[in-house]
Amino acid sequence: xxxxxxxxxxxxxxxxxxxxxxFVDDPHFFDEINIPIIAKAVSSIxxxxxxxxxxxxLPIEKISLIITELDDGLVEKILKEIDIKNIVQMIAxxxxxEAAEVVDQLPDEVKEEIIQKLDPKEYSEIAEYLKYPENxxxxxxxxxxxxxxxxxxxxxxxxxxxxxAEIGDLPDFLNYIYIVNSDDKLVGVVSLKELxxxxxxxxxxxxxxxxxxxxxxxDDKEEVAKLLRDYDLLAIPVVDKDQKLIGIIxxxxxxxxxxEEYSEDILKSGAVESFEEPYVQLTPFxxxxxxxxxxxxxxxxxxxxxNVISSFSETLxxxxxxxxxxxxxxxxxxxxxxxSSVTILRSLALNELSEKDLFYIIKKEFxxxxxxxxxxxxxxxxxxxxxxxxxxxxxxEIVPVVVISQMLIVVWATLIGSxxxxxxxxxxxxxxxxxxxxxxxxxxxxxxxxxxxxxxxxLHI
Amino acid sequence: xxxxxxxxxxxxxxxxxxxxxxFVDDPHFFDEINIPIIAKAVSSIxxxxxxxxxxxxLPIEKISLIITELDDGLVEKILKEIDIKNIVQMIAxxxxxEAAEVVDQLPDEVKEEIIQKLDPKEYSEIAEYLKYPENxxxxxxxxxxxxxxxxxxxxxxxxxxxxxAEIGDLPDFLNYIYIVNSDDKLVGVVSLKELxxxxxxxxxxxxxxxxxxxxxxxDDKEEVAKLLRDYDLLAIPVVDKDQKLIGIIxxxxxxxxxxEEYSEDILKSGAVESFEEPYVQLTPFxxxxxxxxxxxxxxxxxxxxxNVISSFSETLxxxxxxxxxxxxxxxxxxxxxxxSSVTILRSLALNELSEKDLFYIIKKEFxxxxxxxxxxxxxxxxxxxxxxxxxxxxxxEIVPVVVISQMLIVVWATLIGSxxxxxxxxxxxxxxxxxxxxxxxxxxxxxxxxxxxxxxxxLHI
Numbered sequence: 001x002x003x004x005x006x007x008x009x010x011x012x013x014x015x016x017x018x019x020x021x022x023f024v025d026d027p028h029f030f031d032e033i034n035i036p037i038i039a040k041a042v043s044s045i046x047x048x049x050x051x052x053x054x055x056x057x058l059p060i061e062k063i064s065l066i067i068t069e070l071d072d073g074l075v076e077k078i079l080k081e082i083d084i085k086n087i088v089q090m091i092a093x094x095x096x097x098e099a100a101e102v103v104d105q106l107p108d109e110v111k112e113e114i115i116q117k118l119d120p121k122e123y124s125e126i127a128e129y130l131k132y133p134e135n136x137x138x139x140x141x142x143x144x145x146x147x148x149x150x151x152x153x154x155x156x157x158x159x160x161x162x163x164x165a166e167i168g169d170l171p172d173f174l175n176y177i178y179i180v181n182s183d184d185k186l187v188g189v190v191s192l193k194e195l196x197x198x199x200x201x202x203x204x205x206x207x208x209x210x211x212x213x214x215x216x217x218x219d220d221k222e223e224v225a226k227l228l229r230d231y232d233l234l235a236i237p238v239v240d241k242d243q244k245l246i247g248i249i250x251x252x253x254x255x256x257x258x259x260e261e262y263s264e265d266i267l268k269s270g271a272v273e274s275f276e277e278p279y280v281q282l283t284p285f286x287x288x289x290x291x292x293x294x295x296x297x298x299x300x301x302x303x304x305x306x307n308v309i310s311s312f313s314e315t316l317x318x319x320x321x322x323x324x325x326x327x328x329x330x331x332x333x334x335x336x337x338x339x340s341s342v343t344i345l346r347s348l349a350l351n352e353l354s355e356k357d358l359f360y361i362i363k364k365e366f367x368x369x370x371x372x373x374x375x376x377x378x379x380x381x382x383x384x385x386x387x388x389x390x391x392x393x394x395x396x397e398i399v400p401v402v403v404i405s406q407m408l409i410v411v412w413a414t415l416i417g418s419x420x421x422x423x424x425x426x427x428x429x430x431x432x433x434x435x436x437x438x439x440x441x442x443x444x445x446x447x448x449x450x451x452x453x454x455x456x457x458x459l460h461i
Numbered sequence: 462x463x464x465x466x467x468x469x470x471x472x473x474x475x476x477x478x479x480x481x482x483x484f485v486d487d488p489h490f491f492d493e494i495n496i497p498i499i500a501k502a503v504s505s506i507x508x509x510x511x512x513x514x515x516x517x518x519l520p521i522e523k524i525s526l527i528i529t530e531l532d533d534g535l536v537e538k539i540l541k542e543i544d545i546k547n548i549v550q551m552i553a554x555x556x557x558x559e560a561a562e563v564v565d566q567l568p569d570e571v572k573e574e575i576i577q578k579l580d581p582k583e584y585s586e587i588a589e590y591l592k593y594p595e596n597x598x599x600x601x602x603x604x605x606x607x608x609x610x611x612x613x614x615x616x617x618x619x620x621x622x623x624x625x626a627e628i629g630d631l632p633d634f635l636n637y638i639y640i641v642n643s644d645d646k647l648v649g650v651v652s653l654k655e656l657x658x659x660x661x662x663x664x665x666x667x668x669x670x671x672x673x674x675x676x677x678x679x680d681d682k683e684e685v686a687k688l689l690r691d692y693d694l695l696a697i698p699v700v701d702k703d704q705k706l707i708g709i710i711x712x713x714x715x716x717x718x719x720x721e722e723y724s725e726d727i728l729k730s731g732a733v734e735s736f737e738e739p740y741v742q743l744t745p746f747x748x749x750x751x752x753x754x755x756x757x758x759x760x761x762x763x764x765x766x767x768n769v770i771s772s773f774s775e776t777l778x779x780x781x782x783x784x785x786x787x788x789x790x791x792x793x794x795x796x797x798x799x800x801s802s803v804t805i806l807r808s809l810a811l812n813e814l815s816e817k818d819l820f821y822i823i824k825k826e827f828x829x830x831x832x833x834x835x836x837x838x839x840x841x842x843x844x845x846x847x848x849x850x851x852x853x854x855x856x857x858e859i860v861p862v863v864v865i866s867q868m869l870i871v872v873w874a875t876l877i878g879s880x881x882x883x884x885x886x887x888x889x890x891x892x893x894x895x896x897x898x899x900x901x902x903x904x905x906x907x908x909x910x911x912x913x914x915x916x917x918x919x920l921h922i
Binding site for chain 1: 493497501505530623658690691693695715716719720722723733739740746755756759760764770781788791795796797801802803805806808810811813825831836837848849852896898901
């Protein structure tokens, strides 16, 4: 159908190498290729010079379209390269919501200068966005929608739509038309489809839906995403604290929110700081930087394990064979902890559980832990009685130590894995930071205490 | 605005306890409450008897609406309780796409009986769906959409829409109208908005978009989700192998796909088998069952660590202090492996990287691993020279063993973490199974070999 990302990428690279950008000047270029394809191709190019060179060949209004499709990290880089004059022009062409995002990402050194060059009315609209927190519904809200009054007839409304279209003032999103009262409060909604099929003389109030789903400007955008999902909506109206309609959030922004959250959570699950640049455009140093802080933190936390083992060094000197099972026991603990933590994280993400359910979860996961512990106990008995005795040649008295401590560690880790995400949520920390590496590190140290304590008790050291 | 989930849940539980279900019989009940709220409330109730009792009070056409909003696991349970006659009626009322899902989930013992009772034409439509694989675009495709020919005028098209509305034959989704040629091949698309604002005498071919985005019936549904996201679409047309238009996939189904994938990937990241029932409705035994297989598998894989350590038991007997650092070294290895694996998993999920990029990734992650190794090396030196020497009282010659092997393990784990997901993808296994627990277990055994080999070389044992 369309020229694909791979082909366009190659064309851009070739143009850079040969200096021949004729394909961009072809008047049909933008007719034949969609902006998202260009954005994807740009994202897939590793060498920043090639991207820069390609973008300078494009008209500024196309760049402003491409920018709205790119990851934040890349946008920031691009903005640094564009003339102030051109940025001002770009912002003027965007709708306020996108313009606000661009202004938000401007390099500090030019921000002031650009803001001063903007039309004051335009800037005040942008400032209106930026006063809301970054994760709020308000930041996704477009002011471009159609609102009418309840006493308008269907015919009048369609006429308004046609007149607005003629003067180029029609909102992009017109699948729903919102009905407000004289105080600008939302009272109903009607779909364009309903308008088309209704008798022209009817008043919209007689056909509008009054079972309204809406959100507040300060709502978290991830909650709005769940609302849109639950009600299969194409857009959600947003009201301010006085219940006045300030705009709408459309499906495309919501899908973006869901993908962003998804991509962030994948990274969090492995204890990596979230980033928004394409992988190919990050240098190895930058990639290492996204991981180093957590890795060092976890190293230091994990170093407690050395203290634990060293404090039991007497036991260990008498029974060196106990060390054979250290990684197995704590590793299995870490795994069962990770399992329970992701189970709880999923339910928190889907709003099935909340921090209020802490005791319910503890009770339930304790039972889950017992089942798993019993299961692993059986496997562990078989393992130590065969492999342990015959291959590793361990002493008989170690058998119960390994089995009992493995069983206790599994129950303990299952509990910890389920409690930590809830505690994080209570402390208003994203529970997703209770990632598998975090849980495993925590369980390592505590699991060792269980192991050596059981050893001391059973071996009478 | 609407009665909320919590309130409804309590009302349902109270009704069960008192036997008084008057609130359901209230004719306004369904006017005032949305189906998704009912579905959420039902999902949040733990006791299956309460759910069953509530559902039996509802008219069958409402149950069929609620069912489309519920998780698959719960739907299966509900279907087991409904009379065959009622299931047949429910299926008849659903559109084919949803009906196919229900038929697919019917308990085997009644499936045949129900299929025979269905209207043959209806069943053949359902069978048409079920012949496609579960993850294919075809399974999400609704046949309910409007298609017209290019030579129709705008006025004629609007007239068709109004006539269809009068006889109750209008598709639910009407934001786009699709234009096909005489062979039923897709040639263009026009939005309802464009129809409304265009002159009635124009032919649709003069206003339709011909830059078409579409997918094939056999495409993977997750790929379709990315397409819809990239192009900010409300629906994507689906064509068969002869390029004939067979239907459309709408935004709400796509959002469902994204949420499902998200929820599955959270579970996979902690090595839990995916499940679709609400957490509260699974018994502890069932929850344990979702985890036991992986936990036992990882236990057995991890048991190799015992063999590795035992094979170095001579070294260990001479230097018992080496055991102090086992969990720290392999734990940090596991963490850096998890970090690189999630970084690659994210890029695979976002289509930034593919399995073709294996060597590119190896080269890049090797460099990332070197940076991290250097960083951790510095921290490790400081750690063993302070805590190691003064608190753990380790012998001097152990210092370089710990530092060097930690550095090597980090590089090794980083490489492994990035390679395994790509290999999984090459083998057509979901790369997300290369979860943190899996990587950690793999790195444990191999990391120990590195540690003790370095120890033997440096300590000359």
